[in-house]
Amino acid sequence: TLSGNLTVKRLHARHIIDLGPGPGERGGTIVFSGPYEGLAGATGSVTADFLCGRRAIPVPARRRTPRPGHRLGIRGASAHNLQGIDVDVPLGCFVAVTGVSGSGKSTLIDDVLYRGLRKRRGEPAGIPGACRALEGMERLDDVVLVDQAPIGSTPRANPVTYLRAFEPIRACFARTEDARLRGYTAATFSFNVAGGRCETCTGEGFEKVEMQFLSDVYVPCAECGGARFRPEVLEVRHQGRSIREVLDLTVAEAVDVFADTPEVAKRLRPLVDVGLEYVRLGQPLSTLSGGEAQRVKLAAHLARE
Numbered sequence: 001t002l003s004g005n006l007t008v009k010r011l012h013a014r015h016i017i018d019l020g021p022g023p024g025e026r027g028g029t030i031v032f033s034g035p036y037e038g039l040a041g042a043t044g045s046v047t048a049d050f051l052c053g054r055r056a057i058p059v060p061a062r063r064r065t066p067r068p069g070h071r072l073g074i075r076g077a078s079a080h081n082l083q084g085i086d087v088d089v090p091l092g093c094f095v096a097v098t099g100v101s102g103s104g105k106s107t108l109i110d111d112v113l114y115r116g117l118r119k120r121r122g123e124p125a126g127i128p129g130a131c132r133a134l135e136g137m138e139r140l141d142d143v144v145l146v147d148q149a150p151i152g153s154t155p156r157a158n159p160v161t162y163l164r165a166f167e168p169i170r171a172c173f174a175r176t177e178d179a180r181l182r183g184y185t186a187a188t189f190s191f192n193v194a195g196g197r198c199e200t201c202t203g204e205g206f207e208k209v210e211m212q213f214l215s216d217v218y219v220p221c222a223e224c225g226g227a228r229f230r231p232e233v234l235e236v237r238h239q240g241r242s243i244r245e246v247l248d249l250t251v252a253e254a255v256d257v258f259a260d261t262p263e264v265a266k267r268l269r270p271l272v273d274v275g276l277e278y279v280r281l282g283q284p285l286s287t288l289s290g291g292e293a294q295r296v297k298l299a300a301h302l303a304r305e
Contacts, residue, residue, distance in 0.1 A: 013036065014035060014036075015033070015034065015035060016032065016033070016034065016035070016036055016039055017030060017032070017033045018030070018031050018032040018033070018039070018042065018045050018047050018048070019031070020044065020045060020046055020047075021044045021045070021046065022278070023275070023278050024278035024279060025278060026278060031043075031044045031045045032045050032047075032048065039051070040052050063093075064092065064093045064094075065093070066090035066091065066092055066093050067091075067092060070090065070091040070092055070136075070139060071088045071089060071090050071091055071135075071136055072088070072089040072091060072113070072134065072135065072136045072137065072139075072140075073086070073087075073088055073089075073133070073134065073135030073136055074086065074087040074088075074089070074108070074112060074113060074131055074134060074135075075131060075132045075133040075134070075135065076131050076132030076133065077107075077108060077112045077129065077130070077131040078129075078130045078131065079107050079108075079111050079112050079129025079130045079131070080104065080107045080111070080129070081102075081103075081104050081107070082104050082107055082108060082112070082129070085108075087108065089113070091136070091139055091140075097109055107129055108129075110145065110147075111128060111129030112128065112129035112130075112131050113134070114143060114145050115127070115128035115129065116128040116129065116131060116134050117134060117137055117140070117143045118143055120134065120137060121137075121143065123143075125145075144301050146294055146297045146298050146301065147294065147297075148290035148291065148293055148294045149293070150285075150286065150293060151285050151288075151293050151296060151297060152284060152285025152286045152288075153286055154204065154208075154284070154286065155204045155205055155206045155218060155284040155286065156191070156192070156203070156204050156284075157284065157285045157286070158247070158281065158282050158283055158284055158285055159251070159271060159276070159279055159280075159281060159283065159285065159296055160247065160254075160268075160281040160282065161192075162285060162296060162300060163267050163268065163270070163271065163296075163299060163300050163303055164267060164303075165264055165267035165268050165281075166190075167186070168261060168263040168264045168267070169189075169243075169246060169258070169264055170186040170187075170189040170190060170243075171186045172238050172258070172261060172264070173186070173189045173236055173238050173243055174186040174188070174189065176236055176237070176238055178235065178236045178237070179236050182232075182236070184196065184233070184236065188233060189229070189233065189236075189243050190203075191203030191204070191205075191228040191229065196229055196230055196233040197228060197229055197230070197233075198221060198223055198224035198227065198228055198229060198230060200221055200222070200223035200224065201221035201223065201224060201228070203228050203229075204221070204228070205220065205221055205224065205226040205227065205228040206218040206219060206220060206221060206226065207219055207220075207221055207222070227244045228244065228247075228282075229242075229243060229244060239257060241257070244282075246281065247280070247281050247282030248280055248281070248282060249280065249281055250277065250278055250279065250280055250281075251268055251271045251272060251276060251277045251278070251279055251280075251281065252272060252277035252278070254268055254281055255268050255269060255272060255277075266303070267303050268281075270298075270299035270300070270302040270303045271295075271296070271299045273299070273302065274295040274296075274298050274299045274302070275295065276292060276295055276296065276299065279292070279296075
C-alpha cells in the first residue's frame with residue numbers, strides 16, 4: 001500500500017510512463033515517469049487520481065435487472081473453436097462477454113450473433129458463424145456493430161461529414177448576405193464538389209505522394225495551403241468565421257458557435273457525450289485512434305435517435 005491509498009496487488013511494470021494531462025491536443029505531456037512508488041504523488045495525473053481514490057466513478061445504488069423472457073438465445077453455436085454452445089444474452093441491460101484471448105468472444109458476438117441477426121433481417125454483413133438457431137430477435141429494432149475498424153482512409157472524411165452536420169453548416173453560410181450577393185449556394189461551401197473548392201487538391205487540402213515501398217504520404221496543398229477552398233469563398237464569413245475557420249473549431253467550440261442553429265448543435269452534441277469534444281470538425285478521420293473511431297461511430301448512431 002502506497003501513500004494516498006494506492007494499492008498494488010501484483011506488480012507488472014517496474015517503470016511507469018503516464019501521458020496526459022488530457023485527451024487530444026490537451027495531451028502530449030509526460031505527467032509522470034518513474035517507479036510505481038512515486039505514482040501516488042504525481043500531480044496532474046488522472047491515472048494516479050483514480051488509483052489513489054482521489055477520483056472515482058460511483059457505483060449505482062440500483063442496477064437494472066433483465067425482464068423475464070427478454071433475451072437473445074444463441075443455440076448450438078459451433079463456429080471456429082465454439083463447441084456447440086448455448087448462450088442467453090439478456091436484453092435491456094449492459095452485458096459484457098469476457099474471456100482470455102482466443103477463447104471465442106469475437107466469434108460468438110461478431111460472427112455468430114451480429115452477422116446471424118443481420119442475415120435474418122435481410123441485411124448484408126458477411127457470412128455468419130454456424131449455429132442451430134437465434135431466438136428473440138423479434139424484440140430488436142436494429143442491430144449495430146460499433147468496432148474499432150478505421151472509418152476514413154483519406155483526409156476528405158472528417159467528423160462533421162460523418163455525422164452529417166456539414167450540410168446545415170453550409171446552409172448557414174449560403175444564407176449570409178455576401179453569399180447571396182455573389183450567387184453562392186450551399187454547394188459552393190462543399191469541398192466534395194466543384195465550384196468553391198480548390199481544384200488543385202480537389203478539396204482535400206492535401207496532396208498524396210505515392211511511395212513505392214512505404215505508405216503514401218500526404219502533404220499540404222501548395223495552392224490553398226490546406227484551406228480546401230478558393231480564396232474568394234473564404235471571404236464569406238458566418239459569425240465572423242470563414243468556412244475553413246469553422247472546420248478548425250473543436251466540437252465543443254462548434255456547439256457553442258452554432259447554439260442558435262439546433263440542427264447543427266443536435267448532430268454534434270453526441271460527440272461531446274462520448275468524450276470527443278476536443279476533436280476538430282475538419283480533422284481527417286484517418287488520424288483518429290481506434291478508440292476515437294469507435295466513439296465517432298457510436299456518436300453517429302446516437303445522433304440518429
